[in-house]
Amino acid sequence: MYHGFTDKKNQECIENYKGNHVNIELFKSQIKYITENYNVISLNKYIDFCNKGKKLPPKSIIITIDDGYKSNYTLAFPILRDLDIPATIFLTTDFIDNKKFIWVDRLEYAINNTNLTELKLKIGENELCFPLTTIQHKIFCDQYIRAKLKLMKDLYIEEVIQQIEDKLQCKIYETQNVPEIYNPLEWKEVSEIINSSKVNFGSHTHKHLILARYDNELIRKELLQSKNIIEKETGIKTRLFCYPNGALGDFNAKTKQILKESGYSCALTTVRGMNNKNSDLYELKRFAVDNTNFYSFVLTISGVKYFFSQMRDS
Secondary structure (H helix, E strand, O other): OEOEEEOOOOOOOOOOOOOOEEEHHHHHHHHHHHHHHOEEOOHHHHHHHHHHOOOOOOOEEOOEEEEOEOHHHHHHHHHHHHOOOOEEEEEOHHHHHHOOOOHHHHHHHHHHHOOOOEEEEEEOOEEEEEEOOOHHHHHHHHHHHHHHHOOOOHHHHHHHHHHHHHHHOOOHHHOOOOOHHHOEOOHHHHHHHHHHOOEEEEEOOOOOOOHHHOOHHHHHHHHHHHHHHHHHHHOOOOOOEEOOOOOOOOOOHHHHHHHHHOOOOOOEOOOOOOOOOOOOOOOEOOOOOOOOOHHHHHHHHHOHHHHHHHHHHO
16 A cells, blocks of 8 residues: 655655655655565456456565556556556545645645744643644654544544644645645546556545544545546446544445445455455455565565564564
Protein backbone atom coordinates (compact mmCIF):
# COMPACT_ATOMS: atom_id res chain seq x y z
CA MET A 1 0.00 0.00 0.00
CA TYR A 2 1.47 3.28 -1.21
CA HIS A 3 -0.03 6.78 -1.16
CA GLY A 4 2.16 9.35 -2.85
CA PHE A 5 5.74 9.95 -3.94
CA THR A 6 8.32 12.70 -3.64
CA ASP A 7 11.72 13.67 -4.99
CA LYS A 8 12.56 15.83 -1.95
CA LYS A 9 15.02 14.80 0.76
CA ASN A 10 15.94 15.97 4.28
CA GLN A 11 13.53 18.89 4.58
CA GLU A 12 13.67 21.22 7.58
CA CYS A 13 9.91 21.20 8.02
CA ILE A 14 7.08 18.78 8.80
CA GLU A 15 5.89 18.29 5.23
CA ASN A 16 5.62 14.50 4.78
CA TYR A 17 7.09 13.86 8.24
CA LYS A 18 5.07 10.62 8.43
CA GLY A 19 6.78 9.35 5.27
CA ASN A 20 3.56 8.40 3.45
CA HIS A 21 4.99 9.94 0.28
CA VAL A 22 7.86 7.61 -0.61
CA ASN A 23 11.05 9.03 -2.07
CA ILE A 24 11.08 8.10 -5.73
CA GLU A 25 14.63 6.70 -5.66
CA LEU A 26 13.60 4.39 -2.84
CA PHE A 27 10.48 3.43 -4.83
CA LYS A 28 12.67 2.50 -7.81
CA SER A 29 14.77 0.18 -5.67
CA GLN A 30 11.63 -1.34 -4.12
CA ILE A 31 10.04 -2.04 -7.50
CA LYS A 32 13.29 -3.52 -8.81
CA TYR A 33 13.44 -5.84 -5.78
CA ILE A 34 9.78 -6.85 -6.18
CA THR A 35 10.17 -7.72 -9.86
CA GLU A 36 13.26 -9.84 -9.13
CA ASN A 37 11.79 -11.74 -6.16
CA TYR A 38 7.98 -11.84 -6.52
CA ASN A 39 5.24 -12.44 -9.06
CA VAL A 40 3.54 -9.06 -9.47
CA ILE A 41 -0.09 -9.63 -10.41
CA SER A 42 -3.00 -7.25 -10.89
CA LEU A 43 -5.79 -6.94 -8.33
CA ASN A 44 -8.25 -7.96 -11.05
CA LYS A 45 -6.28 -11.13 -11.71
CA TYR A 46 -6.26 -11.97 -8.00
CA ILE A 47 -10.06 -11.56 -7.79
CA ASP A 48 -10.56 -13.77 -10.83
CA PHE A 49 -8.25 -16.46 -9.39
CA CYS A 50 -10.21 -16.44 -6.12
CA ASN A 51 -13.63 -16.53 -7.79
CA LYS A 52 -12.60 -19.47 -9.95
CA GLY A 53 -10.87 -21.30 -7.08
CA LYS A 54 -7.60 -21.39 -8.99
CA LYS A 55 -4.19 -21.67 -7.34
CA LEU A 56 -2.36 -18.37 -7.09
CA PRO A 57 1.12 -18.02 -8.61
CA PRO A 58 3.78 -18.51 -5.93
CA LYS A 59 4.96 -15.37 -4.10
CA SER A 60 2.24 -13.23 -5.65
CA ILE A 61 2.22 -9.55 -4.76
CA ILE A 62 -0.18 -6.73 -5.65
CA ILE A 63 0.77 -3.03 -5.77
CA THR A 64 -1.89 -0.55 -4.65
CA ILE A 65 -1.82 3.24 -4.30
CA ASP A 66 -4.43 5.20 -2.32
CA ASP A 67 -6.08 8.64 -2.75
CA GLY A 68 -5.01 9.81 -6.22
CA TYR A 69 -2.08 12.19 -5.74
CA LYS A 70 -0.51 13.84 -8.78
CA SER A 71 2.85 12.26 -7.95
CA ASN A 72 1.32 8.92 -8.94
CA TYR A 73 1.53 10.29 -12.50
CA THR A 74 4.60 12.52 -12.40
CA LEU A 75 6.91 10.20 -10.44
CA ALA A 76 5.59 6.63 -10.06
CA PHE A 77 3.82 6.08 -13.39
CA PRO A 78 6.95 6.28 -15.61
CA ILE A 79 8.60 3.56 -13.54
CA LEU A 80 5.55 1.27 -13.58
CA ARG A 81 5.03 1.88 -17.31
CA ASP A 82 8.63 1.29 -18.33
CA LEU A 83 8.82 -1.96 -16.32
CA ASP A 84 5.32 -3.01 -17.45
CA ILE A 85 4.18 -3.50 -13.84
CA PRO A 86 0.45 -3.81 -12.95
CA ALA A 87 -0.90 -1.67 -10.11
CA THR A 88 -4.20 -0.20 -8.90
CA ILE A 89 -4.71 3.45 -7.95
CA PHE A 90 -7.75 4.19 -5.77
CA LEU A 91 -9.29 7.60 -6.46
CA THR A 92 -11.08 9.89 -4.02
CA THR A 93 -13.20 11.51 -6.73
CA ASP A 94 -14.01 14.79 -4.94
CA PHE A 95 -10.24 15.26 -4.61
CA ILE A 96 -9.74 14.67 -8.35
CA ASP A 97 -12.93 16.33 -9.65
CA ASN A 98 -13.05 19.44 -7.47
CA LYS A 99 -9.54 19.69 -6.01
CA LYS A 100 -10.96 19.23 -2.50
CA PHE A 101 -7.71 18.70 -0.63
CA ILE A 102 -7.66 15.83 1.87
CA TRP A 103 -8.11 17.17 5.40
CA VAL A 104 -4.94 15.64 6.83
CA ASP A 105 -2.95 17.50 4.15
CA ARG A 106 -4.73 20.78 4.96
CA LEU A 107 -3.88 20.26 8.63
CA GLU A 108 -0.23 19.45 7.95
CA TYR A 109 0.12 22.39 5.55
CA ALA A 110 -1.40 24.93 7.98
CA ILE A 111 0.75 23.81 10.92
CA ASN A 112 3.88 23.62 8.78
CA ASN A 113 3.53 27.03 7.13
CA THR A 114 2.03 29.28 9.80
CA ASN A 115 4.05 32.22 11.09
CA LEU A 116 2.35 32.00 14.50
CA THR A 117 4.06 30.44 17.51
CA GLU A 118 1.07 28.72 19.11
CA LEU A 119 -2.34 27.28 18.35
CA LYS A 120 -5.24 27.59 20.78
CA LEU A 121 -8.07 25.26 19.88
CA LYS A 122 -11.23 23.67 21.24
CA ILE A 123 -12.00 20.08 20.28
CA GLY A 124 -15.22 18.89 21.89
CA GLU A 125 -15.08 20.00 25.51
CA ASN A 126 -11.28 20.26 25.56
CA GLU A 127 -9.51 23.62 25.43
CA LEU A 128 -6.07 22.97 23.95
CA CYS A 129 -2.94 25.02 23.43
CA PHE A 130 -0.03 23.85 21.28
CA PRO A 131 3.33 25.62 21.04
CA LEU A 132 4.61 25.78 17.46
CA THR A 133 8.13 27.13 17.88
CA THR A 134 10.02 23.99 16.81
CA ILE A 135 9.58 21.19 14.29
CA GLN A 136 8.97 18.74 17.14
CA HIS A 137 6.24 21.00 18.53
CA LYS A 138 4.56 21.08 15.13
CA ILE A 139 4.81 17.32 14.70
CA PHE A 140 3.23 16.72 18.12
CA CYS A 141 0.43 19.18 17.30
CA ASP A 142 -0.31 17.48 13.98
CA GLN A 143 -0.19 13.98 15.49
CA TYR A 144 -2.48 14.88 18.40
CA ILE A 145 -5.11 16.67 16.31
CA ARG A 146 -5.01 14.07 13.54
CA ALA A 147 -5.59 11.22 16.01
CA LYS A 148 -8.49 13.04 17.68
CA LEU A 149 -10.21 14.00 14.43
CA LYS A 150 -9.98 10.51 12.95
CA LEU A 151 -12.49 9.48 15.63
CA MET A 152 -14.98 12.19 14.58
CA LYS A 153 -17.58 12.43 11.82
CA ASP A 154 -16.50 14.26 8.70
CA LEU A 155 -18.76 17.30 9.08
CA TYR A 156 -17.21 18.00 12.47
CA ILE A 157 -13.71 17.40 11.06
CA GLU A 158 -14.35 20.05 8.40
CA GLU A 159 -15.43 22.56 11.07
CA VAL A 160 -12.28 21.96 13.11
CA ILE A 161 -9.94 22.13 10.09
CA GLN A 162 -11.50 25.43 9.01
CA GLN A 163 -11.09 26.73 12.56
CA ILE A 164 -7.40 25.71 12.59
CA GLU A 165 -6.77 27.31 9.19
CA ASP A 166 -8.40 30.54 10.38
CA LYS A 167 -6.50 30.62 13.67
CA LEU A 168 -3.15 29.87 12.01
CA GLN A 169 -3.88 32.31 9.16
CA CYS A 170 -2.69 29.69 6.71
CA LYS A 171 -4.92 27.99 4.15
CA ILE A 172 -3.76 25.69 1.37
CA TYR A 173 -6.63 26.97 -0.83
CA GLU A 174 -5.22 30.51 -0.68
CA THR A 175 -1.60 29.78 -1.57
CA GLN A 176 -0.33 30.49 -5.07
CA ASN A 177 2.11 27.58 -5.00
CA VAL A 178 0.57 24.47 -3.47
CA PRO A 179 3.35 22.00 -2.65
CA GLU A 180 3.40 19.29 -5.31
CA ILE A 181 3.03 16.62 -2.65
CA TYR A 182 -0.59 17.64 -1.90
CA ASN A 183 -1.94 18.04 -5.45
CA PRO A 184 -4.43 15.60 -7.05
CA LEU A 185 -4.31 13.80 -10.36
CA GLU A 186 -6.15 15.27 -13.34
CA TRP A 187 -8.50 13.18 -15.46
CA LYS A 188 -6.33 13.61 -18.57
CA GLU A 189 -3.46 12.07 -16.58
CA VAL A 190 -5.69 9.20 -15.47
CA SER A 191 -6.56 8.56 -19.14
CA GLU A 192 -2.90 8.58 -20.16
CA ILE A 193 -2.03 6.10 -17.42
CA ILE A 194 -4.82 3.75 -18.52
CA ASN A 195 -3.82 3.97 -22.19
CA SER A 196 -0.10 3.53 -21.62
CA SER A 197 0.27 0.87 -18.94
CA LYS A 198 -1.16 -1.99 -16.89
CA VAL A 199 -2.15 0.44 -14.12
CA ASN A 200 -5.90 0.56 -13.47
CA PHE A 201 -8.19 2.49 -11.14
CA GLY A 202 -10.67 1.85 -8.36
CA SER A 203 -12.82 3.87 -5.97
CA HIS A 204 -11.78 5.34 -2.62
CA THR A 205 -15.26 6.92 -2.13
CA HIS A 206 -16.20 10.43 -3.27
CA LYS A 207 -15.35 12.45 -0.14
CA HIS A 208 -13.03 10.04 1.69
CA LEU A 209 -15.70 9.25 4.30
CA ILE A 210 -15.19 6.49 6.85
CA LEU A 211 -18.20 4.47 5.76
CA ALA A 212 -19.09 2.53 8.93
CA ARG A 213 -20.02 5.81 10.66
CA TYR A 214 -22.88 6.60 8.28
CA ASP A 215 -26.34 5.34 7.40
CA ASN A 216 -27.06 3.06 4.45
CA GLU A 217 -28.28 5.87 2.20
CA LEU A 218 -25.13 7.94 2.52
CA ILE A 219 -22.87 4.89 2.16
CA ARG A 220 -24.63 3.93 -1.05
CA LYS A 221 -24.40 7.51 -2.35
CA GLU A 222 -20.64 7.67 -1.67
CA LEU A 223 -20.02 4.34 -3.40
CA LEU A 224 -22.18 4.98 -6.45
CA GLN A 225 -21.17 8.61 -6.96
CA SER A 226 -17.49 7.72 -6.98
CA LYS A 227 -18.07 4.67 -9.18
CA ASN A 228 -20.16 6.62 -11.71
CA ILE A 229 -17.64 9.47 -11.96
CA ILE A 230 -14.71 7.11 -12.58
CA GLU A 231 -16.65 5.14 -15.20
CA LYS A 232 -17.76 8.35 -16.93
CA GLU A 233 -14.23 9.77 -17.05
CA THR A 234 -12.41 6.56 -18.02
CA GLY A 235 -15.03 4.57 -19.92
CA ILE A 236 -14.01 1.49 -17.94
CA LYS A 237 -16.19 -0.46 -15.51
CA THR A 238 -15.17 0.14 -11.89
CA ARG A 239 -15.34 -2.84 -9.56
CA LEU A 240 -12.37 -2.28 -7.21
CA PHE A 241 -12.71 -0.45 -3.89
CA CYS A 242 -10.51 0.66 -1.00
CA TYR A 243 -11.85 1.77 2.42
CA PRO A 244 -10.83 5.27 3.59
CA ASN A 245 -8.69 4.88 6.70
CA GLY A 246 -9.44 1.16 6.44
CA ALA A 247 -8.81 0.09 10.04
CA LEU A 248 -10.92 -2.38 12.00
CA GLY A 249 -14.16 -0.57 12.83
CA ASP A 250 -14.09 1.52 9.62
CA PHE A 251 -15.99 -1.22 7.76
CA ASN A 252 -18.51 -3.86 8.79
CA ALA A 253 -21.10 -6.31 7.45
CA LYS A 254 -23.33 -3.41 6.42
CA THR A 255 -20.66 -1.69 4.33
CA LYS A 256 -19.63 -4.98 2.72
CA GLN A 257 -23.22 -5.78 1.73
CA ILE A 258 -23.76 -2.34 0.16
CA LEU A 259 -20.47 -2.67 -1.72
CA LYS A 260 -21.69 -5.93 -3.24
CA GLU A 261 -25.06 -4.38 -4.14
CA SER A 262 -23.27 -1.42 -5.74
CA GLY A 263 -21.30 -3.61 -8.12
CA TYR A 264 -17.92 -3.79 -6.41
CA SER A 265 -15.96 -7.05 -6.47
CA CYS A 266 -13.56 -6.40 -3.60
CA ALA A 267 -12.58 -3.96 -0.85
CA LEU A 268 -9.11 -3.35 0.59
CA THR A 269 -8.38 -2.43 4.20
CA THR A 270 -5.29 -1.06 5.96
CA VAL A 271 -5.27 -4.05 8.32
CA ARG A 272 -1.82 -5.68 8.17
CA GLY A 273 -1.51 -9.21 6.89
CA MET A 274 -1.35 -11.66 3.99
CA ASN A 275 -4.19 -12.84 1.75
CA ASN A 276 -4.82 -16.12 -0.02
CA LYS A 277 -7.43 -17.61 -2.35
CA ASN A 278 -9.81 -18.11 0.60
CA SER A 279 -9.63 -14.54 1.94
CA ASP A 280 -12.75 -12.41 2.30
CA LEU A 281 -12.60 -10.28 -0.87
CA TYR A 282 -14.33 -7.41 0.95
CA GLU A 283 -11.79 -7.39 3.78
CA LEU A 284 -8.42 -7.75 2.05
CA LYS A 285 -5.31 -6.98 4.10
CA ARG A 286 -2.24 -4.98 3.10
CA PHE A 287 1.19 -3.89 4.25
CA ALA A 288 1.82 -0.13 4.29
CA VAL A 289 5.00 1.14 2.66
CA ASP A 290 6.56 4.37 3.90
CA ASN A 291 9.81 6.30 3.61
CA THR A 292 11.79 4.04 5.95
CA ASN A 293 14.87 2.30 4.61
CA PHE A 294 15.03 -0.40 1.95
CA TYR A 295 15.72 -3.24 4.39
CA SER A 296 12.63 -2.37 6.42
CA PHE A 297 10.66 -2.64 3.17
CA VAL A 298 12.08 -6.11 2.44
CA LEU A 299 11.13 -7.33 5.92
CA THR A 300 7.66 -5.75 5.64
CA ILE A 301 6.53 -7.27 2.35
CA SER A 302 7.96 -10.69 3.24
CA GLY A 303 5.71 -10.73 6.31
CA VAL A 304 8.68 -11.12 8.67
CA LYS A 305 7.97 -7.85 10.54
CA TYR A 306 4.30 -8.82 10.84
CA PHE A 307 5.18 -12.31 12.10
CA PHE A 308 7.40 -10.97 14.88
CA SER A 309 4.89 -8.27 15.83
CA GLN A 310 2.24 -10.98 16.24
CA MET A 311 4.60 -13.01 18.43
CA ARG A 312 5.34 -9.91 20.53
CA ASP A 313 1.64 -9.09 20.98
CA SER A 314 0.57 -12.66 21.79
